Amino acid sequence: MVEAKMDRRVQKTRQALQNALIALILEKGYDSVMVQDILDRANVGRSTFYAHYQDKEDLLMGRFESLQKAFEAHFQIVIADREENNEKGTTVNLPLFMLRYVENEHQLFKALLGKQGSGKHAGHIQQFLLKYTRDIVKAYAQAPLSPHQFEIIAQYMTSAFLSLLVWWVDRDMPCSVEELNTFMMRLMEPGLKDVLEVSALWS
Amino acid sequence: MVEAKMDRRVQKTRQALQNALIALILEKGYDSVMVQDILDRANVGRSTFYAHYQDKEDLLMGRFESLQKAFEAHFQIVIADREENNEKGTTVNLPLFMLRYVENEHQLFKALLGKQGSGKHAGHIQQFLLKYTRDIVKAYAQAPLSPHQFEIIAQYMTSAFLSLLVWWVDRDMPCSVEELNTFMMRLMEPGLKDVLEVSALWS
DNA sequence: TTCGTTATCGAACATGATGTTTCGTTTCTT
DNA sequence: AAGAAACGAAACATCATGTTCGATAACGAA
Numbered sequence: 001m002v003e004a005k006m007d008r009r010v011q012k013t014r015q016a017l018q019n020a021l022i023a024l025i026l027e028k029g030y031d032s033v034m035v036q037d038i039l040d041r042a043n044v045g046r047s048t049f050y051a052h053y054q055d056k057e058d059l060l061m062g063r064f065e066s067l068q069k070a071f072e073a074h075f076q077i078v079i080a081d082r083e084e085n086n087e088k089g090t091t092v093n094l095p096l097f098m099l100r101y102v103e104n105e106h107q108l109f110k111a112l113l114g115k116q117g118s119g120k121h122a123g124h125i126q127q128f129l130l131k132y133t134r135d136i137v138k139a140y141a142q143a144p145l146s147p148h149q150f151e152i153i154a155q156y157m158t159s160a161f162l163s164l165l166v167w168w169v170d171r172d173m174p175c176s177v178e179e180l181n182t183f184m185m186r187l188m189e190p191g192l193k194d195v196l197e198v199s200a201l202w203s
Numbered sequence: 204m205v206e207a208k209m210d211r212r213v214q215k216t217r218q219a220l221q222n223a224l225i226a227l228i229l230e231k232g233y234d235s236v237m238v239q240d241i242l243d244r245a246n247v248g249r250s251t252f253y254a255h256y257q258d259k260e261d262l263l264m265g266r267f268e269s270l271q272k273a274f275e276a277h278f279q280i281v282i283a284d285r286e287e288n289n290e291k292g293t294t295v296n297l298p299l300f301m302l303r304y305v306e307n308e309h310q311l312f313k314a315l316l317g318k319q320g321s322g323k324h325a326g327h328i329q330q331f332l333l334k335y336t337r338d339i340v341k342a343y344a345q346a347p348l349s350p351h352q353f354e355i356i357a358q359y360m361t362s363a364f365l366s367l368l369v370w371w372v373d374r375d376m377p378c379s380v381e382e383l384n385t386f387m388m389r390l391m392e393p394g395l396k397d398v399l400e401v402s403a404l405w406s
Numbered sequence: 407t408t409c410g411t412t413a414t415c416g417a418a419c420a421t422g423a424t425g426t427t428t429c430g431t432t433t434c435t436t
Numbered sequence: 437a438a439g440a441a442a443c444g445a446a447a448c449a450t451c452a453t454g455t456t457c458g459a460t461a462a463c464g465a466a
Binding site for chain 1: 234318322323325326356358359362366367370378387389391395397398
């Protein structure tokens with residue numbers, strides 16, 4: 001831990017600021033949230049804010065970056081699992097895992113990705129996911145794919161999944177994780193199996 | 204025509220402003236384009252700009268709104284065609300039509316939807332498309348669908364299509380319209396046919 | 407071509423949000 | 437209890453936005 005010793009105050013301040021920002025985003029939308037709003041809501045002074053963060057974006061992203069680690073770790077498990085049990089399918093259902101994960105932090109993800117979000121952050125997250133989706137396609141594909149086809153598949157998987165996830169979170173999860181996952185798989189699996197020439201995807 | 208009599212100057216000014224904005228978006232990204240940049244590029248005075256448009260967004264959207272008409276007209280044709288030749292498939296391939304359309308105006312769409320775009324506009328366009336996708340699902344579906352399933356399908360179709368379109372435009376169309384359309388259909392058609400219980404979608 | 411009309415320019419101005427600085431005060435740590 | 441670190445509040449500089457206004461130039465109709 002780099003930040004082992006930390007004044008109780010800074011953690012309290014950071015927490016208050018992050019919570020205030022997320023709440024305000026959900027209320028009035030990212031673009032409408034002024035720094036002053038965050039300060040008032042969190043009862044934090046102006047100079048204190050800028051002592052901790054560069055700007056609004058820095059504040060929001062700091063919250064998100066800690067979550068990236070968890071995703072990365074799980075991605076690695078899936079990839080390794082696939083490479084060992086080649087073509088036999090995997091024991092880990094990645095989309096389902098991600099849906100559950102998002103459900104736990106739905107407020108944050110709604111603020112980041114939902115209608116009230118900034119669009120810039122949504123794009124950032126999509127790029128983040130895309131990077132790992134490419135690895136998955138690479139690990140799974142049995143068919144020879146042209147560079148274009150490869151990229152199209154990765155783009156398609158990422159954004160189709162992400163858009164349904166956003167729809168789901170933005171409406172405060174109107175159906176169960178399993179229901180969403182099952183239907184999503186019904187939509188996407190046949191085409192992917194055909195194109196990748198695999199028999200199982202996330203059994 | 205409402206705008207029959209128009210001073211030559213206004214049309215020239217508007218054209219210059221729109222072109223300047225699109226060029227600048229592609230160069231430095233929507234958020235980085237200041238009003239002053241547009242003014243300098245288009246050789247237009249500050250007061251003149253605000254005499255024509257409320258702000259940057261107004262300028263960009265004005266350019267887009269004229270295109271909406273064309274889409275709407277074509278959507279109606281597809282829907283009507285489907286309702287007449289029920290289940291026999293249609294003579295009009297809507298995705299292909301849209302891809303061709305975008306190809307013609309690729310600069311505008313790249314500025315609106317691409318990496319350099321604003322995200323806000325991309326969301327706006329997605330909502331616009333979603334509205335019509337719902338009608339298509341409604342017209343095509345043979346299977347009984349729960350409200351959630353219906354919405355999921357519409358969301359999925361819209362964003363999967365749109366994201367591939369954005370990928371394609373943002374990279375200056377690295378493959379032909381037909382190639383993209385064919386591969387996209389290979390990915391999406393099987394799942395959609397299954398869920399909607401139809402035998403043909405856009406044959 | 408002329409004349410009234412209308413668009414444009416440019417400069418000045420008001421506004422509002424951002425980010426910085428300073429200093430006195432509070433609250434941690436030891 | 438004492439030194440160190442964080443905090444709040446207010447003042448300040450900066451920058452982009454959007455408005456106002458009078459002078460100039462281009463337009464359309466007669």
